[in-house]
Amino acid sequence: MTGGLLMNRNPRTENTRITDEVQRNMRTVIVYGSQYGTAKRYAEALAGRAGSEIRSHEDSINLDAYDNIVYIGALYTGGVPGLKKTLSDIHDLQNKKIVIATVGLAGISRRSWLFLILSGLATGASWLCYYKALQIGEASKVVPIDKLSVVITLVLAFVFLNEEFTT
Numbered sequence: 001m002t003g004g005l006l007m008n009r010n011p012r013t014e015n016t017r018i019t020d021e022v023q024r025n026m027r028t029v030i031v032y033g034s035q036y037g038t039a040k041r042y043a044e045a046l047a048g049r050a051g052s053e054i055r056s057h058e059d060s061i062n063l064d065a066y067d068n069i070v071y072i073g074a075l076y077t078g079g080v081p082g083l084k085k086t087l088s089d090i091h092d093l094q095n096k097k098i099v100i101a102t103v104g105l106a107g108i109s110r111r112s113w114l115f116l117i118l119s120g121l122a123t124g125a126s127w128l129c130y131y132k133a134l135q136i137g138e139a140s141k142v143v144p145i146d147k148l149s150v151v152i153t154l155v156l157a158f159v160f161l162n163e164e165f166t167t
C-alpha cells in the first residue's frame, strides 16, 4: 500500500487515535473507493480494528452525521476515483477530522502507465487485425505470417539488446 495520509502520516498512530475516538462515542465512517477490491480490503481491515462503520463511495451516505471520515481510495492514473465527490458531500469540513489514504502500485510513473495502457491498446488492436486477416484471407498464409513476429523479436533483441540467439 502506498500513498498519503493527509492528517497523520503514521498509520499505526492513526489507527489508535481512531479507536480512541470511537470509544469516546465519536461517529467514524470509513469510505472506500475500489474497483478491484484492494482498497476495500484495507478499509475492511481498518473498520474491523476500529469498530467503525464502512461504506463504498457509491453508497448514498449522509457524511454530515459523522465526526471522523476516513477515505481509502485506489489510485487510477494519478487520481483517486470517488474522493472529490465524497469531499463535496461533507458540508462542514472545518469541524470534521478527515483522513485520506491512497492505495496504488509504487514505483510506476505516469509515463510508464501511459505506455502500459498504449501497449494494451496496441495488443488489442493487433488481435482484431489478426482475426480480420483470418476472416478475409487463407489461414495457411495468415498464421505463418503472424508467427513471423517471433523471428522479428529475435532479430530486434539481437540488434538492439545485444542478446544472443539461443536454441
Ligand SMILES: Cc1cc2nc3c(=O)[nH]c(=O)nc-3n(C[C@H](O)[C@H](O)[C@H](O)COP(=O)(O)O)c2cc1C
Pocket: 002, 033, 034, 035, 036, 037, 038, 039, 040, 074, 075, 076, 077, 078, 079, 103, 104, 105, 106, 108, 110, 113
Ligand atoms: C488503469 C490503471 C491505472 C492505475 N494508475 C495508478 C497510478 O497512477 N498510481 C498507482 O500507484 N497505481 C495505479 N494503479 C494501480 C492500482 O491503484 C492498484 O492496482 C490498486 O491496488 C487497485 O485498487 P482496487 O483493487 O481497490 O481497485 C492503476 C491501475 C490501473 C488498472
